Amino acid sequence: MSGYCRATYRCYDEKADFGKKAQGIAVGLTVGSWTDLPEARKAEMEKHLGKVVSVTEVPAAESPTGERYADIVIDYPDINFSRDIPALLVTVFGKLSMDGRIKLIDLDFSEDFLSAFPGPKFGIEGVRKQLGVENRPLLMSIFKSVIGHDLPNLREQFFRQALGGVDLIKDDEILFENPLTPLEKRVEACMAAAAEAKRETGQELLYAVNLTGPTFKLAENAKRAIRAGANALLFNVLAYGFDALAELARDPEIHVPIAAHPAVSGAIYPSPHYGIAAPLLLGKLMRLAGADLVLFPSPYGSVVMPKEENMALKDALTSDGLPLRKSFPVPSAGIHPGLVPLIHRDFGLDVVVNAGGGIHGHPLGTAAGGRAFRQAIDAVLAGEPLREAAKRHDELRAAIEAWGIKE
Amino acid sequence: MSGYCRATYRCYDEKADFGKKAQGIAVGLTVGSWTDLPEARKAEMEKHLGKVVSVTEVPAAESPTGERYADIVIDYPDINFSRDIPALLVTVFGKLSMDGRIKLIDLDFSEDFLSAFPGPKFGIEGVRKQLGVENRPLLMSIFKSVIGHDLPNLREQFFRQALGGVDLIKDDEILFENPLTPLEKRVEACMAAAAEAKRETGQELLYAVNLTGPTFKLAENAKRAIRAGANALLFNVLAYGFDALAELARDPEIHVPIAAHPAVSGAIYPSPHYGIAAPLLLGKLMRLAGADLVLFPSPYGSVVMPKEENMALKDALTSDGLPLRKSFPVPSAGIHPGLVPLIHRDFGLDVVVNAGGGIHGHPLGTAAGGRAFRQAIDAVLAGEPLREAAKRHDELRAAIEAWGIKE
Ligand SMILES: [Mg+2]
Ligand SMILES: [Mg+2]
Numbered sequence: 019m020s021g022y023c024r025a026t027y028r029c030y031d032e033k034a035d036f037g038k039k040a041q042g043i044a045v046g047l048t049v050g051s052w053t054d055l056p057e058a059r060k061a062e063m064e065k066h067l068g069k070v071v072s073v074t075e076v077p078a079a080e081s082p083t084g085e086r087y088a089d090i091v092i093d094y095p096d097i098n099f100s101r102d103i104p105a106l107l108v109t110v111f112g113k114l115s116m117d118g119r120i121k122l123i124d125l126d127f128s129e130d131f132l133s134a135f136p137g138p139k140f141g142i143e144g145v146r147k148q149l150g151v152e153n154r155p156l157l158m159s160i161f162k163s164v165i166g167h168d169l170p171n172l173r174e175q176f177f178r179q180a181l182g183g184v185d186l187i188k189d190d191e192i193l194f195e196n197p198l199t200p201l202e203k204r205v206e207a208c209m210a211a212a213a214e215a216k217r218e219t220g221q222e223l224l225y226a227v228n229l230t231g232p233t234f235k236l237a238e239n240a241k242r243a244i245r246a247g248a249n250a251l252l253f254n255v256l257a258y259g260f261d262a263l264a265e266l267a268r269d270p271e272i273h274v275p276i277a278a279h280p281a282v283s284g285a286i287y288p289s290p291h292y293g294i295a296a297p298l299l300l301g302k303l304m305r306l307a308g309a310d311l312v313l314f315p316s317p318y319g320s321v322v323m324p325k326e327e328n329m330a331l332k333d334a335l336t337s338d339g340l341p342l343r344k345s346f347p348v349p350s351a352g353i354h355p356g357l358v359p360l361i362h363r364d365f366g367l368d369v370v371v372n373a374g375g376g377i378h379g380h381p382l383g384t385a386a387g388g389r390a391f392r393q394a395i396d397a398v399l400a401g402e403p404l405r406e407a408a409k410r411h412d413e414l415r416a417a418i419e420a421w422g423i424k425e
Numbered sequence: 426m427s428g429y430c431r432a433t434y435r436c437y438d439e440k441a442d443f444g445k446k447a448q449g450i451a452v453g454l455t456v457g458s459w460t461d462l463p464e465a466r467k468a469e470m471e472k473h474l475g476k477v478v479s480v481t482e483v484p485a486a487e488s489p490t491g492e493r494y495a496d497i498v499i500d501y502p503d504i505n506f507s508r509d510i511p512a513l514l515v516t517v518f519g520k521l522s523m524d525g526r527i528k529l530i531d532l533d534f535s536e537d538f539l540s541a542f543p544g545p546k547f548g549i550e551g552v553r554k555q556l557g558v559e560n561r562p563l564l565m566s567i568f569k570s571v572i573g574h575d576l577p578n579l580r581e582q583f584f585r586q587a588l589g590g591v592d593l594i595k596d597d598e599i600l601f602e603n604p605l606t607p608l609e610k611r612v613e614a615c616m617a618a619a620a621e622a623k624r625e626t627g628q629e630l631l632y633a634v635n636l637t638g639p640t641f642k643l644a645e646n647a648k649r650a651i652r653a654g655a656n657a658l659l660f661n662v663l664a665y666g667f668d669a670l671a672e673l674a675r676d677p678e679i680h681v682p683i684a685a686h687p688a689v690s691g692a693i694y695p696s697p698h699y700g701i702a703a704p705l706l707l708g709k710l711m712r713l714a715g716a717d718l719v720l721f722p723s724p725y726g727s728v729v730m731p732k733e734e735n736m737a738l739k740d741a742l743t744s745d746g747l748p749l750r751k752s753f754p755v756p757s758a759g760i761h762p763g764l765v766p767l768i769h770r771d772f773g774l775d776v777v778v779n780a781g782g783g784i785h786g787h788p789l790g791t792a793a794g795g796r797a798f799r800q801a802i803d804a805v806l807a808g809e810p811l812r813e814a815a816k817r818h819d820e821l822r823a824a825i826e827a828w829g830i831k832e
Contacts, residue, residue: 098601099601103664111691119695166473233668262666265639285522
């Protein structure tokens with residue numbers, strides 16, 4: 019409905035009258051009370067009143083968890099809240115989040131609400147343009163370890179990753195401002211390593227430096243990093259709130275792609291009964307707030323998210339349903355070259371293959387680790403089985419011997 | 426241990442080797458790898474390495490939920506992270522939050538980490554001083570409804586609440602910047618009503634106006650509100666992140682008490698398996714970040730938090746264990762005058778009795794609703810049963826007839 023943002027909840031209760039509960043939410047989170055309003059006042063207040071769109075009850079016998087629940091859909095008038103994510107979340111899931119077993123599973127934004135969000139500044143197309151890479155999945159790598167390491171060590175790690183032909187290198191999300199590798203010096207050292215590697219690989223590379231520090235200094239720190247040469251940022255969105263990301267993404271001087279890290283999100287999405295569903299939390303809201311790339315737990319590694327949630331998350335980042343640039347999905351954790359066919363099948367071309375151990379742990383070293391991934395990507399795009407391609411490529415062969423193929 | 430911040434996790438797993446899991450966390454979230462480091466390097470890296478303090482396994486047969494779990498305690502070196510809440514949370518529960526059924530149940534801060542946090546600027550003592558009220562629980566009220574109401578209406582609601590003798594009045598957390606009651610005009614109208622009421626009651630009153638808007642404008646908006654006369658702020662901490670609160674609390678120009686609202690926190694604390702426990706989320710971290718008053722679901726109303734969690738939360742806000750001013754506990758939801766004896770027994774003197782419906786829904790009106798609470802508080806402090814006091818006080822008697830007494 020135009021002028022309304024829509025929230026979908028899954029609400030578990032053994033005996034609640036879900037219709038009544040839905041009405042209570044629609045009134046309680048908007049005008050506060052309705053039935054006791056004088057008729058004249060109702061006419062005025064109508065435009066502020068939440069509307070129950072649907073209540074779909076599922077009895078215990080038909081519920082996947084064996085528990086009775088209902089999906090409740092409610093429309094909230096835009097006129098009630100400002101056009102920012104904190105206002106929307108506090109409206110639709112502020113007090114309500116504490117009211118029993120209820121999970122926010124989706125949000126649909128009105129045109130008016132959306133109009134306040136430029137979304138990703140680069141998105142999939144923009145990131146591809148920065149890198150000059152069309153028509154293949156991108157490859158990202160993560161430093162092996164960063165804490166306690168000095169600049170020459172980081173530079174060396176960076177250089178080896180870059181030599182392997184990766185498109186993006188990201189800081190570890192747990193690297194904060196520190197005397198060994200302070201922000202600007204780190205950017206300078208790594209970008210110098212990128213330039214050096216480019217002379218060998220001919221390849222562009224984005225370095226996502228971890229944006230940290232006090233909330234009200236984030237924009238300043240981002241600009242310091244950019245002035246020092248940073249061409250991308252990594253940001254722990256959930257530790258600072260979605261609005262901080264939205265503000266950074268909206269700032270015209272922060273003209274580099276932003277990669278959103280899902281740190282701390284596991285406190286919010288995994289429970290069936292509480293929290294905010296992953297496709298909304300790490301998908302739609304990240305894209306709305308302006309993340310150009312979004313990391314999330316892959317369905318392949320040890321840090322697991324159910325496959326259907328992963329696919330819904332991908333859809334939220336890339337669907338045409340939102341009038342915003344698309345965010346690059348970056349399924350992370352447990353990725354090795356033998357998974358590339360599966361990643362390609364699940365995510366298509368527009369995915370960032372992101373590896374840490376699968377690059378640094380390569381038997382022939384870090385640069386070979388990157389090459390093995392690039393060989394795997396090329397094989398998959400050529401429709402060639404990895405085992406065939408491995409016959410021509412030492413690096414891919416060694417990777418497959420180490421970690422196998424999963425198809 | 427000096428120089429380390431300590432995290433306590435509850436980890437559920439049917440068959441994990443919890444000792445090994447704990448080691449994996451301590452290494453994985455700090456230096457990344459340990460056993461494969463050369464001995465010379467280990468000496469250097471030792472100071473960055475996390476330490477397993479204890480692993481307490483509870484077999485399924487002895488577990489309250491019937492599920493096997495372990496409480497894992499790990500010390501993280503301060504040297505690894507900057508002295509802010511996002512850095513600490515990302516370090517101890519960033520990636521780990523996504524790694525299976527694991528909940529962050531407590532944090533202990535090192536002296537060095539704590540030294541970066543001034544904590545609440547006022548705290549319990551400071552708020553009492555502002556109000557000139559010693560030795561009794563404070564009384565707070567909430568507007569009945571705010572959305573769609575204009576300034577004269579809000580002013581009138583405010584005035585009636587103030588006449589009843591409440592000490593604090595808070596905005597509804599869902600009231601955002603809007604053309605009917607914009608921030609500065611709202612503050613002016615309500616503070617004028619407060620002054621008018623004071624001529625009748627002789628009483629000081631704090632008005633916590635809802636601080637909203639873009640993250641990077643929060644400090645500016647707070648100062649605008651203060652310039653317009655605001656003498657307190659309400660803040661939806663979880664919607665913006667703890668660090669935004671810490672920055673506001675640290676700003677010398679924001680010299681008014683801040684009340685933290687728990688909106689959206691129900692997405693994080695209620696699950697036994699995931700998230701961050703309420704006493705940490707709404708207790709210790711709120712106090713660390715500088716909340717002078719903290720609202721949280723009372724154990725009495727419809728929005729329920731288990732009693733023992735409520736008590737642990739209260740302890741976190743008020744214990745002498747932290748070298749910070751104490752935060753006022755504000756148990757909220759479902760509060761009526763007949764609950765005052767119970768609130769006093771559970772929370773003692775240093776509590777804010779916070780009511781919405783229990784004031785506005787009073788049979789004799791809003792001002793009578795406030796008076797009934799004040800009468801109940803006086804009776805409890807005098808050791809007089811409410812039923813006795815009600816014989817002398819029409820307002821208290823009407824309240825008890827409407828809602829009863831719970832002792
Ligand atoms: Mg990492
Ligand atoms: Mg409210």
